[in-house]
Amino acid sequence: MFRYISKIIRYWSLKNKNKSQDTAPGKVNNEPLSSDLKRNLEVIKGILRDSSDVTFHEFNFGHERKFKGALVFINSLTDKNEIHKNILQPLMYDVLLLKKDVSMDFSKIDTIGKNLISIAGTNKLTLLNDLLDHLLAGSTILLVDGSKEALAIECHKMESRSIEEPGTEAVVRGPREGFNENVNVSIALIRRKIKDPDLCVEKFKIGERTRTGVYIVYIKGVANPELIEEIRKRLSRIKVDAILESGYIEQFIEDAPYSIFPTVSNSEKPDKVVSKILEGRAAILVDGTPFVLVVPMLFIESFQSGEDYYSRPFLASIMRIVRFLSYIISTLGPAIYVALTVFHQELIPTQLLISIAAGRERVPFPAILEALLMIFTFDILREAGVRLPKAVGQTIGIVGALVLGQASVEAGLISPIMVIVVSSTAIASFAVPAQTDSGTILRYLFLALAGLAGGFGIIMGLLATLLHLASLRSFGTPYLWPIVPLNFTGLKDTFIRMPLWAMPKRSSVIVWNEKGSHRQSPGLAPSPYRKDSDGSK
Amino acid sequence: MRKKINILATELILCFLMLFMLSGCTGGREINDLEIVIGMGIDKDKDTGKILLTAQVVKEGELGKLSGSGGGGADAKAFWNVSGTGNSVFEAVRQITHKTGNRLFVSHNHAVIFGNDLATEGLQKYIDFFLRAHEMRPTAMILIAENRASDVMDAKPETEKLPAMNIAKLVKAYGFTSHFYKVNMKEFASCLMSETKSPLAPLVGVSQDKDSEDIYVSGMAVFKKDKIVGKLNEHETRGLLWVLGEVKSGVLIVSSPNKEGNAVLEILEAKSKVKPEIKEGKIVINVRINAETSLSEQTTSENLATIEAFEKMQDAQAEIIRHEIMMTFDKSKELNADIFGFGEMIRKKYGKEWKDFKDNWDEIYSTIKLNIDIDVKIQKTDLLKKPAAQKEEGK
Structure with a gap:
């Protein structure tokens, strides 16, 4: 049976591959610039003729105004003050301060860049293609008559949001700042936390049309070079026309695209991403979104929160166990209720059975339908609650409480115990946000299995899920580590969170050498000062 | 190729559906x-x-x-x-x-x-x-x-x-x-x-x-x-439970040392050890009972919280327990019903001899002798030491 499945999958992937090769869009502007300014401008104007926001500014400069130059820039992306002060003014007026007899050949772009332009961040360009790239990314292009080269000068004016607290991943204790749509701000937030010369930021441009900046951030020596190479390989095979969010990248690089479990994690919080980079993972930043991808991902990461490490280990450990239980409740809650009440009534204590039976007396539906109805209503409420404008958002809570709770019970459509089961499932599902999609799908799946085959069905479903989880890999890392394969050092930070001083080594499955696994010196457990324990005093 | 895939898909769906047919035997009921x-x-x-x-x-x-x-x-x-x-x-x-x-x-x-x-x-x-x-x-x-x-x-x-x-x-x-x-x-x-x-x-x-x-x-x-x-009856049942070691709690009433009233004792704990023995072809069952009680009530103004009174009451208690056991034992002989399970004990301990007893156990049962050894201790007097009575009335 599995052979059939894999055959079908292979067939489709092959088919898609062929298709993508046929229609791969290519650009043909890969020609060098000419030394004739007029010609160059005509070519660029020809390409951008329908863009009204492109400015072409021709001017003469130098002593006696004998050199001809032109600036090309996009109004909306550039800072005009900057252009005036640091490009035009030096070229046209400050140049006159130079002594006349200093012979400088301003038809050479190099000379201009080194002597006159007072902006850091210039690139020499020789190809039309590169020129367009820089122009569209917001650089100002300086062209000079007689030169085969052009100068791209960075004077962007990028509007961006200020650094705010992210809407997801709220914490009680810990940094409140969040990443930003402007990738430079995001990288700055990471740089601010890791002041290490080994921190690498590799840039990729992905998207034929969007030319979106995608950055791999990692620490050289801590991150496994094979992992980085693998990420490079997977990123460079993405040939699409647009990358609008990191989710696009995620779907093109993940290990198990058919699995309901995510193998790439994402976060909006710099402290979380930085801690993962320090553990030897690599972050993938995408321009235009605050959501940063981190690979490889382990299943237990879904149950960890940044706050676990900032607060003391006791409550953190309890909360972690609460999260595990919540995930179990949110996936299995309604299924177990249905299995018990429909198949295994003998397992319910007599008094409870009687009160369940009393509650269900007027309910016209079978338990499975009742549960499906309630879970579906909850999903509608959740989705509507996200989409609703804030002003009417409160309505959904009131309506939901009435629809889901009181009214349906009083009308005899739903039993009160089912309301308790579904609402506790609903609450539990919010405790583990990283596994929301897998949790939601598994909830329906297990419910169907429980309705068809009771506890037997649930066990079969659990077995299949477990097998599937154990087979998953995220960039070569076993998804269920440290439970499968079992690793005792890793277990220190799984179901409970040991004190920081008790965990001197990092996860051995991600780091690749001794240097990487070193977190701190051993024996840092604090203790009150004692005279005899310290030999010197 | 397309046709082949359609067939495969149909087979897959059929396999999936059959899975649920299999489970039909478990049968759910609302x-x-x-x-x-x-x-x-x-x-x-x-x-x-x-x-x-x-x-x-x-x-x-x-x-x-x-x-x-x-x-x-x-x-x-x-x-x-x-x-x-x-x-x-x-x-x-x-x-x-x-x-x-x-x-x-x-x-x-x-x-x-x-x-x-x-x-x-x-x-x-x-x-x-x-x-x-x-x-x-x-x-x-x-x-x-x-x-x-x-x-x-x-x-x-x-x-x-x-x-x-x-x-x-x-x-x-x-x-x-x-x-x-x-x-x-x-x-x-x-x-x-x-x-x-x-x-x-x-x-x-x-x-x-x-x-x-x-x-x-x-x-x-x-x-x-x-x-x-x-x-x-109730006392005979307790007699049985003493031997089985299943007395959880209960009330024992003994007359107070000066015979003016009664002392009421609560059974706190009772343990029993039963050892069957065969002596000269006759079966003797040794029963040892260890019990602890507390003084829960007294219907006399006398101060019972003295060592002498305790000793007397302990003896009286042991006598009651012995009486209850013997009453039950006699009853079981009378009914010729081995309610204590002595036969099972002998079978386990004296496997060889049991073959001789097995066939006429009913007759042998009435010849069994019981050897009872009782040790009862009064542990406490609960919240009162002396009764709520005027001193001069005490004695």
Whole structure:
């Protein structure tokens, strides 16, 4: 049976591959610039003729105004003050301060860049293609008559949001700042936390049309070079026309695209991403979104929160166990209720059975339908609650409480115990946000299995899920580590969170050498000062 | 290629669907379709001589209303005693579906009560169904009604709304007095299968007052093979439990040292060690009992919290316990029923000699000698040291 499945999958992937090769869009502007300014401008104007926001500014400069130059820039992306002060003014007026007899050949772009332009961040360009790239990314292009080269000068004016607290991943204790749509701000937030010369930021441009900046951030020596190479390989095979969010990248690089479990994690919080980079993972930043991808991902990461490490280990450990239980409740809650009440009534204590039976007396539906109805209503409420404008958002809570709770019970459509089961499932599902999609799908799946085959069905479903989880890999890392394969050092930070001083080594499955696994010196457990324990005093 | 894939997809879907066909045998039932049986009574129908089975079915709706705020009518019963007749228990159970419309759900059956008439006739043929049916619990309690089981089922207890639940509660509370003993189906059946040991089951009855019918459980019915041969009263039952080491708690009353009143003692703990011995071909059973009690009440103004008084009371207690045990032992000899399970003990310890005893155990049982050694200690006097009485009245 599995052979059939894999055959079908292979067939489709092959088919898609062929298709993508046929229609791969290519650009043909890969020609060098000419030394004739007029010609160059005509070519660029020809390409951008329908863009009204492109400015072409021709001017003469130098002593006696004998050199001809032109600036090309996009109004909306550039800072005009900057252009005036640091490009035009030096070229046209400050140049006159130079002594006349200093012979400088301003038809050479190099000379201009080194002597006159007072902006850091210039690139020499020789190809039309590169020129367009820089122009569209917001650089100002300086062209000079007689030169085969052009100068791209960075004077962007990028509007961006200020650094705010992210809407997801709220914490009680810990940094409140969040990443930003402007990738430079995001990288700055990471740089601010890791002041290490080994921190690498590799840039990729992905998207034929969007030319979106995608950055791999990692620490050289801590991150496994094979992992980085693998990420490079997977990123460079993405040939699409647009990358609008990191989710696009995620779907093109993940290990198990058919699995309901995510193998790439994402976060909006710099402290979380930085801690993962320090553990030897690599972050993938995408321009235009605050959501940063981190690979490889382990299943237990879904149950960890940044706050676990900032607060003391006791409550953190309890909360972690609460999260595990919540995930179990949110996936299995309604299924177990249905299995018990429909198949295994003998397992319910007599008094409870009687009160369940009393509650269900007027309910016209079978338990499975009742549960499906309630879970579906909850999903509608959740989705509507996200989409609703804030002003009417409160309505959904009131309506939901009435629809889901009181009214349906009083009308005899739903039993009160089912309301308790579904609402506790609903609450539990919010405790583990990283596994929301897998949790939601598994909830329906297990419910169907429980309705068809009771506890037997649930066990079969659990077995299949477990097998599937154990087979998953995220960039070569076993998804269920440290439970499968079992690793005792890793277990220190799984179901409970040991004190920081008790965990001197990092996860051995991600780091690749001794240097990487070193977190701190051993024996840092604090203790009150004692005279005899310290030999010197 | 496309055609091939379509075929594959169809096969896949079929495989998936077949998976659920396989599980069909487990069969689910909605709770609404269940008649939850919490107790059963089995009698002999007076007219036809057939089996009359009374099943106590919970009326969930009524129960919910009664426990809810106020509104419930005083007459509304939370249970429905539905009966069926048949030549066998199973036939009677199925006969009941003519009245209920649903199959009885017996997994939550807490108590099975047999009528006295069936017990005298022999229980073996009636108990089979309760052990064989897969829904039945072997931990369901077995009780013998003093008269008819259906009367017990119809009683109206005051606090519990369900008579069968009330019975289960009463039986579980045996430890307060140790005047009877909890026996479930499994234990009863294992005694039935034993060569020598006599099965026992607590007796249940209904006390008829002017305006209330209360269920009470007291004493044990003694069986020989599967037929009832006699009854143990409350003290005799406790005599049995002393030997078995199953006395949980209870009250011992001894007269105070100056004979003016009584000292009432609560049994805190009791342990027993039983060692069978064969001396010159005769069986001697050595019973050692260690018990601890506390002074819970005294009906005299005398100060009992003295060493001398304690010693006297301890001796008196031991005498009572010895008396209770001997009373039970004599009764068992009289009924010729090995309720203590001495036969099993001998079989385990003296396997070779047992072959000689096995065939005429009934005769040998009456020759058994009991050697009782009792050690009772009074541990405390609870909150009072001296009685609340004026000193000069003390002595």
